[in-house]
Amino acid sequence: MTVVIRSNEVRRGNRGLVLSAVRMGGLVSRTDIGRKTGLSAATVSAITSDLIADGFLIQPADANQVPASSGRGRPKVALSVNPMAALIGVVIFQLNRVSAAVVDYSGATISESAHELSSADLSRESIRDALVGCLREALNSSGQNERLLMRIAVSIQGVTDVSGKYLLWSPITDHRDLPLAGWMRQAFSVPASVSNDCDLMARALNRREPELYGTSFASIMLSYGVGMGLFLRGNIINGLNTSGTEFGHMVFQPGGALCRCGRRGCIEAYAGDYAIQRAALGRSEDAPPPAPSAHIDFKQIADLAHAGDPQAIHAIEEAGRAIGTGLVSLFALVDAFPIALIGQGTIVFDYMEPSIRKALQGAVAGEGTNIDIHCFVDEKPLVAEGCALTALVVLDEEIADAAVI
Amino acid sequence: MTVVIRSNEVRRGNRGLVLSAVRMGGLVSRTDIGRKTGLSAATVSAITSDLIADGFLIQPADANQVPASSGRGRPKVALSVNPMAALIGVVIFQLNRVSAAVVDYSGATISESAHELSSADLSRESIRDALVGCLREALNSSGQNERLLMRIAVSIQGVTDVSGKYLLWSPITDHRDLPLAGWMRQAFSVPASVSNDCDLMARALNRREPELYGTSFASIMLSYGVGMGLFLRGNIINGLNTSGTEFGHMVFQPGGALCRCGRRGCIEAYAGDYAIQRAALGRSEDAPPPAPSAHIDFKQIADLAHAGDPQAIHAIEEAGRAIGTGLVSLFALVDAFPIALIGQGTIVFDYMEPSIRKALQGAVAGEGTNIDIHCFVDEKPLVAEGCALTALVVLDEEIADAAVI
DNA sequence: CTATTTAATTCGAGGGTCGAAAAAAATAGT
DNA sequence: ACTATTTTTTTCGACCCTCGAATTAAATAG
Structure with a gap:
C-alpha cells in the first residue's frame, strides 16, 4: 500500500500466487489454477511454462489424478511441485532433545535424526555443535546431493528476535542471544531462520485445518x-522486537504466584507445568520454579486428579481459571476466536475446561461459552510440519521473486 | 499478497501513492513526489496530469513556496490538494454533546455546529435527528454547495462493528445496534462510516507526531x-467483529471490583472515572456504577488528592496499577511501545504515574520504566482531526480507484 | 469416423512504468 | 544583452504484464 508497484512486480506477485496454489492443491491443472487464483488461462499458461522451465513445477507422468469435470473433453494435465527442486533443513531444539529432518520441495520428509541430551548443561558451542551435527546427520542419511539444500528453519522453545536470527531467551538454556540462524548459515552456507515453536504449531494448524x-x-x-x-x-x-505473544506472561493475579520469569502473577505461574505441580503438591506460591532441566510429567498430576486428590484438582482448575481469564483479556482486545490447546498439559483438559469456560462466561461478545477449544496432545508433528512449511513459504517467495533472465 | 494483480491496479496503487504524498506534503513539486514515492519522473508527470485534469490536484497560483534545491534551474511547480474537490461531513457524538463540522478536501474546517443534550434520555429517532440535524446546520452555514459533500465520518464513544456501520454498544446511551452510518447515508445521500473515538484519536496522533x-x-x-x-x-x-481493543475490559483483578459492563475486575472497574470516584469516596467495590448520564468531574477527585486525601490518592494509585498491569499484559503480547494518555483523567496523572511505572518494572523487555508516556487533556481536537482524516483517506482511496474513462 | 466438449496455447490489444531525450524556465557569467 | 548552465517537467519509444479471442490439442459420445 505504501510502496511503488512496477510492472515486473506484477508478474512476481502472480508467480507466487500460482506457486502457492500448486503447493496447496497437490495436483492441479492449469485451469484449476486459473479458477483458484483468478488469473486468466493465458497468464497461467505463461507463468506455469516459466516455472516448469525453471524446474520448480513438473507434470508428473503418473498422470491424471485430477478428475475431469466431465468425461468428455481434453483431459486436464496435472501439475505439481517438483520435489527435487530444493531441499530444506529443519532443526528442532526442545527441552533435552534435538531433532532434525531433511524435507524436499514438496514438503515430504526424506530423512530424520534425533538426540537426547541435557539442554540445560550445554555450553554455547555445544548447542551449536548439537544443532549443526544433528542436521548434518540427517543430511548424510538423506542420500541427496547436499548442494540442493536451500534453506534451514530452526524451531526453539523460547523467545526469538522478530527477524528470526537470534534465540533471545529460552527456558531450556540459561544462555542468551544465541545466533542460531548465523550458526546454521555458516555451517551449511544457506540462509537460516529461527522461529518460536508455538508460532510454528499455529502455522501447521493454519495449513492443516x-x-x-x-x-x-x-x-x-x-x-x-x-x-x-x-x-x-x-x-x-508477532511482537515488535521479539517473536512475542507471550500469553503465559500476561498478568492473571497482580502480585500473585512466583513465575519462572521472576515476576509475580503471570498466567504461567498458575498454568505452567511447574505451577500446576507446585499447587497440586500443596507447595507455596512463593516456591521458586524448578530448574529448566527438571522435566515435569503431567501424567503424575493427571494420576493424582484421577485418584480424586482435591489439591490436584483444584490446581488444575486454577490453571483453567488463569487461562480463561487471559483469554477474556485477549478477547477484549480483538474479539473471540477458536483455541487449540497443545501439549502434555491437555491430558488434564477435562478438569480444566469447566473453569476456562466459567471465566469466559459473559465475556465481551456475550458468547464466551461456545468458543471452540480443541486439544492436541503431541506437539512434535505440528512443530516439524510448521517448521518445514515456514521454510517452504519463504523459498516460494524467493522463487517468485527470481527475475526471469 | 493473496490476490491477483492486473496492470490497471498498478496505476490505481500509484495514484494513491501520489495523492497521499501530496496530502502529507502540503505543497510539493512533481520531483519531490518522485523522490518521496520512488516513482519515476515520467510516471509522476502522467499521474499528476490525470489528477489535475480530474480536479483533485491544483497548481496554486500563490506560487513557489517550494524552496528550490539551488537558485538555478527551472523552478519547481508546487502542487497541492484541491480544497474544492470535495467536502466531507464530520459528526461527533459524545456524552451529552453532539457536534459536527464540514471539512474541505484539503482538511480545513469550513464550518462547525454543536449542541448540548442529554444523551442518555434520547430515543433512537432523537439520536438520529440530533446527529443529522447538527451536520445539516454545519452544512447550511458552510456556504458551500451541498452537492460537494462526498462522505460522512461519525465518531462515537462506544463499540462499533468492524465494518463501521453500526454503533453496537455505548456507555452514553442504552440503545444497541444503532445504524448510524445508514442514517447519515439516507439523510445526505453519501457514504458514511462510524468509528470508535479512541481509534480516531490514535489516527490523529499518528498523523500529527x-x-x-x-x-x-x-x-x-x-x-x-x-x-x-x-x-x-x-x-x-481492531477486533475481528467489532472496533475492539477494549483495554478497559481486560481483566485486572479476577472477581474484583464491579464494572459497568456487569463483569468484575476489569481495568475500567479501577481506572474508569466512576471507579476512581467510587474508591476515592470510600464506597464499596460492589457499588453499582452510576448511570451514563452522570458526568463525573475529575477535578473533584484531583482536588481531593491535592488536599492530601489518602483515600483519593490511593484510588488514583490503584487506577495506575490497573493501567500499568494491563500494559504489562499487552506488552507480553506485542512488546512495549509508547503510550499517549488522553482525556480528563490525565489531570491526576502525577499521582498515577509512579504506580503505572512500578507495575511496568521488570516487564518482559526488561525496560518497563523508560516507556514513553505523554498526556493530552483535551480529546476533542484529536477526535475531530482523526474523524476528518479517516474520511479523507477513504476518499483518496476511492479517487485512486476511479477508472480513467 | 465425425461431432462435441474441455484444456491449453498463441496472438494481438491495451494499459503500466521506465530511461533517455527533449523542452521549459529559471540563474550565472561575460 | 546574450549565451551557457542548471534544474524541472514533458514526451517518446522500449519493454513488461494481463487479458480476451481465436486456435490448437486431446479426449468421449454417438
Missing part, C-alpha cells in the same frame, strides 16, 4: 511454560 | 470508561 484455523485462532501450548501462536485475519502476530 | 506515534503506540482514553486506540507497525488494530 483451514476451515477452523484458516483466519483467526490461537494455539496455546501447555507444557513447560505456557506459549501461544496467534493468527488474526490470516496473519501470524 | 509521526516520529513518536508513526508506527506503534497506544492512545488510552481516561474519562468515562477506559478506551484504547492501538497502532502496530503503522496499522490500527
Whole structure:
C-alpha cells in the first residue's frame, strides 16, 4: 500500500500466487489454477511454462489424478511441485532433545535424526555443535546431493528476535542471544531462520485445518511454560522486537504466584507445568520454579486428579481459571476466536475446561461459552510440519521473486 | 499478497501513492513526489496530469513556496490538494454533546455546529435527528454547495462493528445496534462510516507526531470508561467483529471490583472515572456504577488528592496499577511501545504515574520504566482531526480507484 | 469416423512504468 | 544583452504484464 508497484512486480506477485496454489492443491491443472487464483488461462499458461522451465513445477507422468469435470473433453494435465527442486533443513531444539529432518520441495520428509541430551548443561558451542551435527546427520542419511539444500528453519522453545536470527531467551538454556540462524548459515552456507515453536504449531494448524484455523485462532501450548501462536485475519502476530505473544506472561493475579520469569502473577505461574505441580503438591506460591532441566510429567498430576486428590484438582482448575481469564483479556482486545490447546498439559483438559469456560462466561461478545477449544496432545508433528512449511513459504517467495533472465 | 494483480491496479496503487504524498506534503513539486514515492519522473508527470485534469490536484497560483534545491534551474511547480474537490461531513457524538463540522478536501474546517443534550434520555429517532440535524446546520452555514459533500465520518464513544456501520454498544446511551452510518447515508445521500473515538484519536496522533506515534503506540482514553486506540507497525488494530481493543475490559483483578459492563475486575472497574470516584469516596467495590448520564468531574477527585486525601490518592494509585498491569499484559503480547494518555483523567496523572511505572518494572523487555508516556487533556481536537482524516483517506482511496474513462 | 466438449496455447490489444531525450524556465557569467 | 548552465517537467519509444479471442490439442459420445 505504501510502496511503488512496477510492472515486473506484477508478474512476481502472480508467480507466487500460482506457486502457492500448486503447493496447496497437490495436483492441479492449469485451469484449476486459473479458477483458484483468478488469473486468466493465458497468464497461467505463461507463468506455469516459466516455472516448469525453471524446474520448480513438473507434470508428473503418473498422470491424471485430477478428475475431469466431465468425461468428455481434453483431459486436464496435472501439475505439481517438483520435489527435487530444493531441499530444506529443519532443526528442532526442545527441552533435552534435538531433532532434525531433511524435507524436499514438496514438503515430504526424506530423512530424520534425533538426540537426547541435557539442554540445560550445554555450553554455547555445544548447542551449536548439537544443532549443526544433528542436521548434518540427517543430511548424510538423506542420500541427496547436499548442494540442493536451500534453506534451514530452526524451531526453539523460547523467545526469538522478530527477524528470526537470534534465540533471545529460552527456558531450556540459561544462555542468551544465541545466533542460531548465523550458526546454521555458516555451517551449511544457506540462509537460516529461527522461529518460536508455538508460532510454528499455529502455522501447521493454519495449513492443516483451514476451515477452523484458516483466519483467526490461537494455539496455546501447555507444557513447560505456557506459549501461544496467534493468527488474526490470516496473519501470524508477532511482537515488535521479539517473536512475542507471550500469553503465559500476561498478568492473571497482580502480585500473585512466583513465575519462572521472576515476576509475580503471570498466567504461567498458575498454568505452567511447574505451577500446576507446585499447587497440586500443596507447595507455596512463593516456591521458586524448578530448574529448566527438571522435566515435569503431567501424567503424575493427571494420576493424582484421577485418584480424586482435591489439591490436584483444584490446581488444575486454577490453571483453567488463569487461562480463561487471559483469554477474556485477549478477547477484549480483538474479539473471540477458536483455541487449540497443545501439549502434555491437555491430558488434564477435562478438569480444566469447566473453569476456562466459567471465566469466559459473559465475556465481551456475550458468547464466551461456545468458543471452540480443541486439544492436541503431541506437539512434535505440528512443530516439524510448521517448521518445514515456514521454510517452504519463504523459498516460494524467493522463487517468485527470481527475475526471469 | 493473496490476490491477483492486473496492470490497471498498478496505476490505481500509484495514484494513491501520489495523492497521499501530496496530502502529507502540503505543497510539493512533481520531483519531490518522485523522490518521496520512488516513482519515476515520467510516471509522476502522467499521474499528476490525470489528477489535475480530474480536479483533485491544483497548481496554486500563490506560487513557489517550494524552496528550490539551488537558485538555478527551472523552478519547481508546487502542487497541492484541491480544497474544492470535495467536502466531507464530520459528526461527533459524545456524552451529552453532539457536534459536527464540514471539512474541505484539503482538511480545513469550513464550518462547525454543536449542541448540548442529554444523551442518555434520547430515543433512537432523537439520536438520529440530533446527529443529522447538527451536520445539516454545519452544512447550511458552510456556504458551500451541498452537492460537494462526498462522505460522512461519525465518531462515537462506544463499540462499533468492524465494518463501521453500526454503533453496537455505548456507555452514553442504552440503545444497541444503532445504524448510524445508514442514517447519515439516507439523510445526505453519501457514504458514511462510524468509528470508535479512541481509534480516531490514535489516527490523529499518528498523523500529527509521526516520529513518536508513526508506527506503534497506544492512545488510552481516561474519562468515562477506559478506551484504547492501538497502532502496530503503522496499522490500527481492531477486533475481528467489532472496533475492539477494549483495554478497559481486560481483566485486572479476577472477581474484583464491579464494572459497568456487569463483569468484575476489569481495568475500567479501577481506572474508569466512576471507579476512581467510587474508591476515592470510600464506597464499596460492589457499588453499582452510576448511570451514563452522570458526568463525573475529575477535578473533584484531583482536588481531593491535592488536599492530601489518602483515600483519593490511593484510588488514583490503584487506577495506575490497573493501567500499568494491563500494559504489562499487552506488552507480553506485542512488546512495549509508547503510550499517549488522553482525556480528563490525565489531570491526576502525577499521582498515577509512579504506580503505572512500578507495575511496568521488570516487564518482559526488561525496560518497563523508560516507556514513553505523554498526556493530552483535551480529546476533542484529536477526535475531530482523526474523524476528518479517516474520511479523507477513504476518499483518496476511492479517487485512486476511479477508472480513467 | 465425425461431432462435441474441455484444456491449453498463441496472438494481438491495451494499459503500466521506465530511461533517455527533449523542452521549459529559471540563474550565472561575460 | 546574450549565451551557457542548471534544474524541472514533458514526451517518446522500449519493454513488461494481463487479458480476451481465436486456435490448437486431446479426449468421449454417438
